[in-house]
Amino acid sequence: MDTKEPVRSEPSRRLLLAGALPAAAGALGVVGLTAGPASAETKSPVPRRRPLSPSPSPSPVLKEKTRAKFPADLETAGVAELAGLLDSGRITSVQLTREYLRRIGALDVQGPGLNTVRSLNPNALKEAGEADARRRRSRHNSPLLGIPVLLKDNIDAVGMPTTAGSVALKDSHPDKDAPLVALLRSAGAVILGKANLTEFANYLTNGMPGGYSSLGGQVLNVYDVSQTPSGSSAGPGAAASVGLATLTIGTETSGSILSPAAANSDVGVKPTVGLISRTGIVPIAASQDTAGPLVRTVADAAALLTVVTGEDPEDSATAANPLVGHDFSRDLSPTALRGARIGVVASQVPAAGTDNRTLWDAALAVLTARGATLVSVTLSTSSSIPGGSSVLSYEFKRDLNTYLARLPRNAPAKTLADVVAYNNAHSGRALKFGQVLATASQAMDLSPGSADSAKYLADRAQDLADSKDRIDALMADQNLTTLLFANSGSAGIGAKAGYPSVSVPAGYQAANRRPFNIAFLGKAWSEPVLLGYAYDYEQASQLRQPPSALNPSLFDNVGL
Template sequence: MARTTPATHRRTRRAGASLAVAAALAAGAAASAVPATSSAPPRPPALGGLDLDTAGLTEVSAALAEGRTTSARLVRAYLLRIDALNSRGPALNAVRSVSTGAAAQARALDRERRTSGPRGPLHGVPVLLKDNIDVAGLPTTAGSVALAGSTPDRDAFVTAQLEAAGAIVLGKTNLTEFANFMTTGMPGGYSSLGGQVLNPYDTSDSPSGSSAGSGSAAAAGLAAATVGTETSGSILSPARANSVVGIKPTVGLVSRSGIVPISATQDTAGPMTRSVADAAALLTGMTGVDPEDPATAASAPYAGTDYTAALSTDALEGARLGYVPVTSEVPSAADQVYLDALDVLREQGAELVEVEVGGTSAPSILTYEFERDLDAYFSRLPDGPVRSLEDVIAYDEAHPQEALKFGQRLLEASAAVDLSDPATAAAYEAARVQGLEETRAAIDSALRRLDDDPSDDLDAVVSASRTTGVGARAGYPSVIVPAGYTRDVGRDPVGLVFLGSAWEEAELIGLASDFEEAADAWAPPTVVNPAAFRCTAVDRSSTYEASCPP
């Protein structure tokens, strides 16, 4: 049985990782020191030794539990950090809106902590939600100018679950418009309402989509943790690009009611955080059976699971893992990071078996499901000017300068589908069933779950994101963990994906946390890309202060 490690101990190692990676990245680089003559920019308030540049949910929760800070001070500090990095400095544009009620919520949770103790590890912890997730009283826009005033009168189920666990919803993150189902050829992280999200590790690189804002905000420490959503790669891909941990749960583990949808078959929300421990704690607070989302009925045996109990430093010992091989004759810089990650798995005692993970020949079902599911979402909202996909398309056509920089091809394609036509409905259902059956069989056969001999079974499949599509179509879980940075000029983040079968989140978390601890690979963007953070309130060095712009 895997030995678990307390989160507070694990993150002590993580802090060392930042220093180790910083030294490695700085090796061989020399710069002329410029005397400081101007005054330093404003600094966030002291937080009892808590450093938001490297801290995540785990450290924040520990600092609150130990009385070193308060939720009210944390909210103020994160809002200052959002002002310094999201609106100024590198202007990441990762956060679209902040909640005016967060400060009052923090004070109330501080009082509750003093009088009756914490509800759990999320008590008083500020988090950001992707702006396709309903929070009562805050607009849910999906990045669309057509939805700028679309304000729900009740929380999404997952929002309510997080708040019941004590989390503070600090605000909403930007995203690729309509979770990247607006059109083709649109940059990751762009929306007509929110503009362009930037990647803190390299502002010239894509933050990837569609949970670009959640990935960028988590990486830059604009909240203790963030929530993203995925239909096909929208958690895993921005998690890789922004060097954060992402969990794409089994479809049905986390409710989708109150979330602007693409596909009832494939949609899910999931954590995007700075460590596996953080993601496990956040996922624990997100689950639950929701009568409004029938897919959650199958998750009943797993609702309420404490996923932090799965954290381990020896889960890889004796594990059998399938791995997707590098196929190019000359490995790229990213391939080399992946190959190094495989070596870490072996060093931790895992047996690696080369596997092929197939896919499906079934056509995509997203165009079939989008209008049906979007109109169902609108039906739960108060009356407003936009009540259907047709309304969105009409608004965009009436405001082309604001709304249609890249067009709306996917919206129009879905609006053209008529599921009331028997032939269309039959084609859709055939594609849905075939896609599920073939992708699940592809993953389960790679894991050898279908063999009679259990000694041949694999515990998970690992890849450098090459299993993203098949896992999404199957509705199966994946966890991505930062594996390192390319050693070429870009220092681009690379992630290692752990893919499993349905409801195997706990097993994947154990394997991923063991790898994270052993690889010791993560560094904050201020270390990997220091130029973007100079002359901001989070820059603790005065070396270049005299050269800061006015």
């Protein structure tokens, strides 16, 4: 879920590398933060230098007297470029991983203190070395071999805690990888670490700033630290944008990929529910939850989706997936928009005279020039349920209890009730913004035949009528291949339908360099079509600019 306003914060998480990493870490030393409660204000965040733990020395920046220039600009380099360098032997995965760790030290821990990374994988360099050995041993067909990936800190990966940003789960260590992580490891990707997020993916309380958690503190926006990085996948979104990993993975229930994509000028893919297994991911609501890429280019999104798409016997939604084994990179065509019929949702058109309207009109001109037919359409994205749907509140208790019950016996919490009780007992740190959503969910009566269960079933049916049925009818009536939205406008209706959206950068506001995206929404399993449209638009427009181009002061005196 998305939130809007950032908050000023002190560091409140510990990010450890040295000692846990193999000796190959060498001069990397310690990358760490002291833990302490974050202070709340309603003003925008201001970057502060984070004190290192256990001491300011050694620096997280590599300390060679002479360090050769790395042969790729990691702020912009994608999978294809880095895979080419790895295959040619110009770099190794160990070198690449070290370089990302150096960037994390310079930008995330020190320098502007972006605070995007919650924890680092203590085995990252070991995994990189194994990828290098695999590359030397034999030919391979994995585009992600040796490529570093950051995971949102609600995705299980053995060797790191899965905290969802909650102090109640700070010592929650899964005993198995989420299936999507297992697929990444099988492809030879390097799990670099876990990225910060809005706590419990923004389903702890109302009014929590995007990118804030009691355990992780506040993520900053890389284009303007006074603006929100949005949420809940703020850490993956900001880290991807500024090049702290080649690829990042976020999750979405309603807007948590699409909104950070727009805020951080990323390509974000919110897949069809069931395209990627949800097992091993801290949930909000199974009917809407999905993981998905937050990356810099459509090509990188396609490469990542190709690896993590799969069927999981523990996730029934994946049984209907017709795209298992599909190579999404083959869908990327510079002529994909030719013949497309795009429904331009009238309510999404920005107000006349604004920067966003100028950017929107320019995007429409590109789509038309690429051969698409634009059709103005009316689509209500609002709920018809008086007082709003109970679906998320009901499913949060049901699905979080299921997730927590599967954790090892010594897990710090086994039910939502445990989390609520822990937070109440540690309110000074855990409840800066309260836990009204968690408390309301805990009060739900999940027993069959209860009033809450009856309302839930009715609300879920109405949610589908308000979303899936409306979209299907409109697209059929107008013979549309996609619907077009501004920024994260497709989030709510697409989430309830379980339908995919692809968000792509479409420029920056002249007044304040704030990013602007457009998003293509389609019916279930239409990712190949949507990615093709996004790629054609991206290649024709070439509008994305890295943070260093629009916010160069972010990089002052960081040693990169």
